[in-house]
Amino acid sequence: MNAALRMLRWAMALLWLVSAALPLLPSVQMQALSELMRFDFRPACLTPLMYASMVLDVVCAYLALRVPRAWAWLLQITLVTGYTVLLSVSHAALWYDSLGALLKNIPIVAAMAVMMAYDSGKTKGECT
Numbered sequence: 001m002n003a004a005l006r007m008l009r010w011a012m013a014l015l016w017l018v019s020a021a022l023p024l025l026p027s028v029q030m031q032a033l034s035e036l037m038r039f040d041f042r043p044a045c046l047t048p049l050m051y052a053s054m055v056l057d058v059v060c061a062y063l064a065l066r067v068p069r070a071w072a073w074l075l076q077i078t079l080v081t082g083y084t085v086l087l088s089v090s091h092a093a094l095w096y097d098s099l100g101a102l103l104k105n106i107p108i109v110a111a112m113a114v115m116m117a118y119d120s121g122k123t124k125g126e127c128t
Helices: 003-024 026-037 043-066 070-090 092-096 105-123
Strands: none
Touching: 003 026, 003 043, 003 105, 026 043, 043 070, 070 092, 070 105
16 A cells, blocks of 8 residues: 555544544533434433444544455445535534535545545455
8 A cells, every 4th residue: 555545544544533532522522412402312312322423433443544445435435424414404504614514524535435446446456
């Protein structure tokens, strides 16, 4: 694997790990729980859902670093797309955020698709 692909793999893992860790900060945790309330979850389910999301993010970081398979990237693409759709429904204005809160998911998914194509070809012996 060349240096650029290795850097991309590490960047994706870092993205997932930071996403998993952020809700440990009290202000971010309150915001995350507030976001979940918009979907009419029972209050008793909010904290477990937040922690499940954090665990899923850690799993994605592991997959990005240690499981070089197309299905692992497809899972991550599906998760980013799912998060984007949910946030688009609950906060459509995030598409217009000056920092690109949702807009940046487009190149993230594209980068994941590149890694998926690379790992898919590698398992078939097409890439070195």
